[in-house]
Amino acid sequence: EAGVTQFPSHSVIEKGQTVTLRCDPISGHDNLYWYRRVMGKEIKFLLHFVKESKQDESGMPNNRFLAERTGGTYSTLKVQPAELEDSGVYFCASSLTGRLYGYTFGSGTRLTVV
Amino acid sequence: GEDVEQSLFLSVREGDSSVINCTYTDSSSTYLYWYKQEPGAGLQLLTYIFSNMDMKQDQRLTVLLNKKDKHLSLRIADTQTGDSAIYFCAESPPRSSASKIIFGSGTRLSIRP
Numbered sequence: 001e002a003g004v005t006q007f008p009s010h011s012v013i014e015k016g017q018t019v020t021l022r023c024d025p026i027s028g029h030d031n032l033y034w035y036r037r038v039m040g041k042e043i044k045f046l047l048h049f050v051k052e053s054k055q056d057e058s059g060m061p062n063n064r065f066l067a068e069r070t071g072g073t074y075s076t077l078k079v080q081p082a083e084l085e086d087s088g089v090y091f092c093a094s095s096l097t098g099r100l101y102g103y104t105f106g107s108g109t110r111l112t113v114v
Numbered sequence: 115g116e117d118v119e120q121s122l123f124l125s126v127r128e129g130d131s132s133v134i135n136c137t138y139t140d141s142s143s144t145y146l147y148w149y150k151q152e153p154g155a156g157l158q159l160l161t162y163i164f165s166n167m168d169m170k171q172d173q174r175l176t177v178l179l180n181k182k183d184k185h186l187s188l189r190i191a192d193t194q195t196g197d198s199a200i201y202f203c204a205e206s207p208p209r210s211s212a213s214k215i216i217f218g219s220g221t222r223l224s225i226r227p
Contacts, residue, residue, distance in 0.1 A: 043202060043217035056214065091157060105157035
């Protein structure tokens with residue numbers, strides 16, 4: 001079974017530009033999560049989809065971040081406009097049952113805003 | 115509040131045991147986890163422990179949970195170079211959304227010959 005796939009693996013953009021990160025969960029996994037790790041700090045929850053619905057978006061930092069999951073399959077996370085403090089590693093995870101020990105994480109997208 | 119704390123770095127000699135410590139804040143957390151991140155890779159769930167347990171052993175890994183002190187530790191026996199990674203302690207407090215895991219900042223484990 002293919003794992004959770006994230007694209008791109010690295011992205012370097014200038015402040016003010018737009019970047020879109022993509023996550024393909026494991027096929028059949030209704031639950032999809034976004035997390036990020038900024039500047040070597042703790043990994044923080046951003047949001048949780050169940051199919052195409054946002055179950056919990058309490059971790060989204062501000063309205064420059066927009067997450068979508070049309071059709072309940074892959075998800076995108078758009079940052080517009082990007083700021084320097086958005087630099088970090090963005091992780092996606094998926095799970096079948098929503099049970100937390102059933103998470104499978106992707107390799108992450110390293111975003112650098114210059 | 116929700117907070118998981120762990121030291122940032124640990125260096126051990128190859129063949130010795132590594133012990134990574136963590137403290138968490140929510141005593142009602144149902145699960146506590148250890149994740150491993152190798153360079154360029156994603157987060158891999160190493161092991162987890164239910165809050166009603168105080169120890170779990172899996173081959174070279176031993177997890178100890180002290181609920182009274184809200185302290186979790188991960189012991190890696192006979193540490194090898196392949197164990198070099200960042201180890202994240204995490205909890206899932208029931209008072210938070212059921213969907214999220216609270217992570218610590220990670221402990222970078224380096225192995226010296």
